[in-house]
Amino acid sequence: MPSAPPDSVAGMAPRQQDAQLDLPGMPRRLFAATPSKLATFADCPRRYRYAYVDRPAPPRGPAWAHNSVGAAVHAALRSWWELPVGRRTPGAARQLLYSHWSTAGFRDAEQADRWRARAAGWITDYVAGLDPTDEPVGTERQVAATTERLALSGRIDRIDQRGDELVIVDYKTGRAVSTDDEARGSPALAAYVLGVRRTLRRPCSRVELHHLPSGTVAAFEHTERSLANHVRRAEDVAADIGAATAARDAGEDPDVAFPAAPGRQCGWCDFRPSCPTGQAATPPRETWSFLAEDDG
Template sequence: MTQLGFDALFGEQAWARPLVRVTPARLGTWEDCPRRYRMTYVDKAPRGGPRAASTLGAVVHLALRALHGRPPAERTPEAAAALVDRNWTGEGFRDAEQQREYRLRARTWVADYAAEHVTGAPDPLAVERWVSAPTGAIVAEGRVDRIDADPAGGAVIVDYKTGRHVPAEPDARDSAALALYAVATAATLRRECRRVELHHLPTGTVAAWEHDDASLAEHRARAEEGALAAADAQAADGDPDALFPPRPGPRCTRCDVRRNCPEGQAVGPAAAPWEGLFG
């Protein structure tokens, strides 16, 4: 599998230190804001309450996972909608009316998605699969929403999205998470994995990208750089604010550790828990 040419890409010196385990979520937190990384993974600071957009995403993921767990004949749009009801929770929504509105929306999204991508389709290679691979000085790992087979016998990464942003091809191309999932899936399943897809259920959009060796190597290099920087900051003996500086920006209004971050609070008032929903 040429896309995992670890020694050729990084050389023997990359193995001189213990491997750093990194998930896309952890790496993304470091790149967004080192202070949030510290508060989340090092200090384990108290976090804010649930947000409706996250709740909605979790419900949709649970419904689709349960749908794939049923026999093929029972993977119908009607069953998909019923599984939204079974997994529903109203955490983070403004009121009962908003809960009802988005519960009905989620039922429609999942039923339409099942009709297009699940009912009558071949079984996926894996659903909610943990994948892992050493690459350079890190171990890239994480849980993939779904892994499909392509006609040539390779694997395809599928990541569900329910947020306000409608993904396009550059989102799939530039996603470090999808690229790392591809690398880890190739090693875990021993199949070539280059195609990655973002499936946006509210709009039915599928944004896809076909990686090559060069693009995967570029993502791996950036991931290694970020993961090692985070590990070095965590191991260093110094001023935490200097080692883990804040990166204030619009996301601070929705940050779940902003109560402990004056710079984040200064960006603006906290967003309501139901802000960020699609539509």
């Protein structure tokens, strides 16, 4: 899937952050990571290089229709919670969806209009099931946490208060219905739990995927063990990123330090236009091809 924008620390280029070496007697420098940054490297080190190391970054490919749908739904739900309580109605959600709508990536205006109506239906049904007085603790809230080797950060769609605990809510708009296994296995959701615990200093274990097209919720209750497993995997990826970056800085051919991992994902990779390996691996996908199969 298209990658998130690169992260940076003020005054320091991303490549420099990643290439810092630990000095004797000094505290270990933490690797600044977001879930999308780690996922990008895990999917394809070459794609990580294009997104986070090469400057200027190579141009990205075209926008995707399914991302336009997701962005509009997320923005509309954030705006809906920003309304005064009395105006948080299903009709207002529909209007907000319209105002945030983009036609980028759709085949034509007819397809975009049809999907706008479909997404408006999802969001109308979804907010009809919400209590508008049940104020979230946060929407699109940035949180951060540190582990032994990582400075993790991320932005959470919604944080709910349920009794004494905070719950992570992540909106999904893809065609596949979310599952409890997906909630359990998501590195991003695990990072959000750590971030909420650290940033808001409140108990938090439960993560939920709210799939708007089906109106279903998938969930998982994290344990210390499940979180530790996620941290270990994230730190392993970060160590691989550090090794690749150090090799490149020591003179290794960047194509060797950050090898391509061609596969089906090359069909929708943002950096396909700059990647001969990906172009040879698989044909490009049409930018509306991730919409539901029942799309006419």
